[in-house]
Amino acid sequence: MRRFDVIVLTCITVVLVAALAVISWRTLVTAEGILLPALDRKAEVVGRSLSQLVAQADRYGMDLENLVGVDAVFQTALAESSEFGALALLDPGGRVIALAMRNTSAGEPLRGLDGLPVGMRYVALPIASAGGEDLGRVAIGIPDTVTEAFVLDLWLDVAVVLLVSVLVTLELIAFAFAMGAGSSLRAIGQRLDSLRRGDLARHHQQQPGGGRLGEIVTGIDRRITALRMRQKELREAAFERRDAEAMVELDAIDRKFRLTRERVEPPLRVFAVRAPLFLFFFAEEMTRPFLPTFIGEVASTVPGLSREMVISLPIVLFMLIVAVLQPWLNTVTERIGRGRALRLGATAAVVGFVGTALAADLWQILAFRSLTAVGYAAVFVSAQGYIIDHTGGLNRARGLALLVTSIMVAALCGPLIGGIFADRIGIRLTFMVSAALSLAAVMTARLALSDDTGKTTERLASVSFRDILKVVLRPTMGLLLIGCALPAKLILAGLVFFMVPLVLSDEGFDQSAIGRVLMLYALAMLVIVPFVSRISQVQNRRPVLVILGGLLAASAVVHPFLWPEPWGAAAAVLQLGVAQALSITPQSALVGDIGRRVAPEISEGTLYGVFRVIERIGNAIGPLLAAWLLGGFGQGMTLTVLGAVVAVGAVLFAFAVLADARGASPIAMERG
Amino acid sequence: MRRLAIILLLTIAPVAVGAIALGAYLNFGSIRIIYIGLVHSRFDQLANRIGSDIEVALSFGLPLAGQDTLTPLLSREQSNDPLLNSIDVAGADGKVLFSSDPNRIGTDIATLDGTVDVRSRIVANDFGVPVGTVLARGSMTRIQRQLDGVAETVERTAAITGLLAVLISAIVILVPLRAFYAQALGAARLADDATESADDAFGWAIAEVETAHAAITARLGDRRGE
Incomplete structure (x- = not known):
């Protein structure tokens, strides 16, 4: 395959x-x-x-x-x-x-005889x-x-088109092979790849399509299952007969062919959600380079608020709506069906994008961006719920990784293409392109998630304010969430989503250039997160990675002071991406690690629910804080404060970790 | 397989065509921006030079309305540039005082004309008070005509490459898909409990395990007999 x-x-x-x-x-x-x-x-x-x-x-x-x-x-x-x-x-x-x-770049040009x-x-x-x-x-x-x-700039834009086309093609191939005969063909392909390698670990329970291909998948699985059962029987028999030599041989066969291993793979139907998710997030990410500029151009002044604060309002409202709705929407999407909820969310976003394209004042932008936020929250919760419904145990992490990868690839492609479109066809028409992509997400969801029954295997915990207090009042957990998780999203939203596009636009850079700067964050995440996910399997590395990531993120704000734009902004965004790639996976794992020790009475579902809410609050506070500082005190102070918030949080968490290492806290760090 | 092939073609071919169309649009768009930028730049230079000459005369006490030498200057400059419709000098009230096109004298520069691309320069006296405007008025029709040749080339090339891309995409999808499908159907023997050989690329593992199991079964059976 x-x-x-x-x-x-x-x-x-x-x-x-x-x-x-x-x-x-x-x-x-x-x-x-x-x-x-x-x-x-x-x-x-x-x-x-x-x-x-x-x-x-x-x-x-x-x-x-x-x-x-x-x-x-x-x-x-x-x-x-x-x-x-x-x-x-x-x-x-x-x-x-x-x-x-x-x-020239080679120095002073040579002179001729004349x-x-x-x-x-x-x-x-x-x-x-x-x-x-x-x-x-x-x-x-x-x-x-x-x-x-x-035409140097042109070639950069053409290279962007090429990259985005290849990534979109990859997503569409995955989409085509997630349905009907395609999924059976993919299932056979996966099994053949495993058999060629001599890997007989059990494939996750597939639901192949009907027909000859489906029969072949079932037949191969049946034959391998028979081998695995025979292996088990022979081992038991060898054990009963105390035949050590036979047991050694059987163990050797197991090691070579992984006969008793389980393969941790998400079921194929989970791949079906990638294409609609990718298209939807692509639509939203396209607006990143020019959204602050657009709001600034359309919105009139509001008495008592600086220009920057006015610009931040739609962005903050968007983040707040997503933060507030997510916990509640899980129950709603469960009731009406994940696929249906995803389609409804994407449809709401279509209306939101079209309305934003036609908006004539701040209030219209607020209204339609709010509608888009509702759609965004619905799509995210539906997709996440769909994956959780169809996975369990070990393969859930792999399934959710698909969701994160789709979002990151969209975050890589969206700003690039959005900036190009905004420069060539204008910002309002680019919102219409986003609407069209969102509509494509509705259609692919209709095709790919059509067997949505609305039944779920597991209920995600909802989160109340009391739950939030219960969790954050545990010192080390509170420092992890308020000191590390919240500032991470605060600086991301404040710096990358709000300040960089606005400042670069004010300095005369076109949207294509802004898009290229913004995509560096997603690029760093895509490249580094898989590597960090592996090394953070070792538990005692996790706090170090979180603290290191925090300090690296805090120091990213230095670059605009050192380099001329857009290089200063580009370096800051890239370093922030590297820093958060280092910390994001271990931070998430630490929520469970620390929670199990300091708050064993709170379910893991609630812990992670609180974690997500705190992150979303950070997303909302970031642009608000950045706007207030930028309007009142300028770029230098804004960068300094953002960096300081992240640094202080990381240092306080480091103290908590050190205190634990000395045994002063109930947490015990496991070694290796 | 047919349905899968159609789905793949219907999803991937539009991406290829879309990428080529967007690439072509970017190419043409860039050239258009560059060309118009060059044209605007020389119109700006022209307006600046004429404006500077007017300001020098103003500083010698010659009012704008009295600078009759502007008319031949404007005519001469306009004749040097085939993309210019006219070069006008307007007073503070927005009425054209001098122009390379006599028909424009007395007209209001605020009157919009969608066929004209205007670059202007404010003329100010020594106290910084605006006293008039120099306008270089380009013909959008003629400017666009210059770009039409490039547009035609880009469209033709994009159409040909787009068509080729769809054809090649179809081959690129169908050929490996057929091979993949044939391989998948060939895997039916793995499902049918057929005996595999050790040099079978896909069945070697099954063959090896079954052989090993058979040997161990036989030995365990012998031991039971003991």
């Missing part, structure tokens, strides 16, 4: 790369036919201005050779026209009197005195590589 995925993806990638390369090449070749003449004309206009300036100096009796400050004037003119590589003043004999050059920089073609404008005498020429140098320089 994996081979099929690899073959199809590789071929589609090659096809797309080839197609996009051909289009770019043809466009560039044709475009040179209009761009180069346009450059020449611009050079003529600039040259005429400068030659008139020099001619004027001549009318005042100044000799060309003795003109002062020509280099500076030419340097200023060069700075205003980034397409030109050099500006020169030549005497009637062609000798260079004054020269301004633009340095004294002019090489690698350029020149447009020359004559300088004539009042009496018509030839005084010389102004020469404007246009680099040979000017058209390539023009």
Whole structure:
């Protein structure tokens, strides 16, 4: 099965790369036919201005050779026209009197025998005195590589399109193989892959499609089950007969072929939820680069609130609605059916996106973003509930990892494409594209989750305010949640979702550039989280990873002070992604570890419910705090405070962990 | 298999076509932005230069309405640029005082014209008080005509590559899918309790376990006999 995925993806990638390369090449070749003449004309206009300036100096009796400050004037003119590589003043004999050059990445350009920089073609404008005498020429140098320089940004955008297309194709292949005959084919493929490796561990109970393929899956499973049962019988018989040699042989067979092992895999039907989930979150993530800017453009001022506070209101309200609704929605989605609830949520979001696209003032934005938030919460809870309903025990973690991966891939692709669309077709139309994607999520959910019965195998615990207090008042647990989990989401929402897009937009960066900066967070998460998930299996590493992640996240705010934008923001976002990738999995595991010791009377479901609510509260507080600080005290103070909040929380949790290590707290850290 | 193939084609082919269409749009869009940027830039330069000349004259005490030499200057500059409809100089009241197009004199610059792309520069006296505006008025039709050739090339190339991409995607999906499906049907023998051989790529493990089990069963049976 994996081979099929690899073959199809590789071929589609090659096809797309080839197609996009051909289009770019043809466009560039044709475009040179209009761009180069346009450059020449611009050079003529600039040259005429400068030659008139020099001619004027001549009318005042100044000799060309003795003109002062020509280099500076030419340097200023060069700075205003980034397409030109050099500006020169030549005497009637062609000798260079004054020269301004633009340095390349390789340093100062080489000069030819005529004294002019090489690698350029020149447009020359004559300088004539009042009496018509030839005084010389102004020469404007246009680099040979000017058209390539023009399209560098374009190639970045095309690379983004390619990356997003490949990731979307991957999701759609998974979607196609999650239904009907596709799921049976996938099931057979998984079994064949295992048999080729000699891995006879039991596959998770599948529900293959009907027909010949379904029979084959059932038949293979039956045969392997027979082998496993025979292994068990023989082991028992060998034990009864005290045949050590037989037992050794049987153990060797078990080690080689994993006959007594269980495979921890989510059932295939869980994959069915990935495509609608991915499409929906893609739709929402597309809005990240430009949402603050859009709100700022549409919303009028509100007395008593700074511009930044006004901009933060829809974002904060969105996060609050999601935080408040999630615990309650679990029961609702259970009652009406996960698939139906997901479709309803995505439909609500369609209306929300369309309304936002058409919004004319702050109140309309608030209303429609609230509707989108309701949809967002419903989709997330439905998808999570669907996975929990169809998994159990060991494979639940794998199932939920699918959900997280889908969201992270959407977080990688969404801002990239959203920024490009916003620059090319405008922000309002981009909201409409989000609406279309959300509608696609409804349709794929209809196809993929159609056998939703509304029955669940396990009830997720709802969370009350009393539960929250009960949990956070346990010192170490409280420090983990309030000191680490809440600040993590606070700085994510405040810095990445609110401050970075707003500040970069105010500084003149386009939405494509902002999208490229924002995607660095998801990129870091996608690359590092799988690795950290493995190393955080060892329990005593978890507190260290959480504290390290917290301190690394806190120090990420230093970068905007050190580097010019957008590099400062990019470095901060990337470091934050790395830091949270280090801490997210161990932090989640620690909730259970610490909870079991300090609050054994509270169910794990409630503990994790409280954990999620605290995180969502952090999501809501982040933009509010960032907006208040930005409006009142500026960027520097905002970054400092955000970093300090995270750092203090991590340090306090570190003290709690140290106190525990000295035995002063009821928690015992397990070793290895 | 047919249904799966159709689903795969219906989901993946639009992604490929969409990516190519978006890539083509980005290519054309970028060239359009660059070209129009260049055109605007030279219009701005022109307006700045004329505006500077006017301000120099103003500083010598010559009022804007009295700068009659502007008319030949504007005509000369407009004739140098085929994309320009006209270059106007308007007074503080927004009425055109001088223009390369005599028909425009006396008109209001605030009147909107969707076929014209205007770049302007405020002219101010030595006290910084605006006294007029220089407007370089470009023809959007002519500007667009320059871009039409590029648009046509991009559309044609995108259409051809899009079609090829769909065809190749279909082959890329169908060929391995057929092989995968055939392999899956071939796996039926694994379900049918057939005897596997040790060099069977998929059945070797089953064969080896069954052989080992048979040997151990026989030995345990012998021991029972003992």
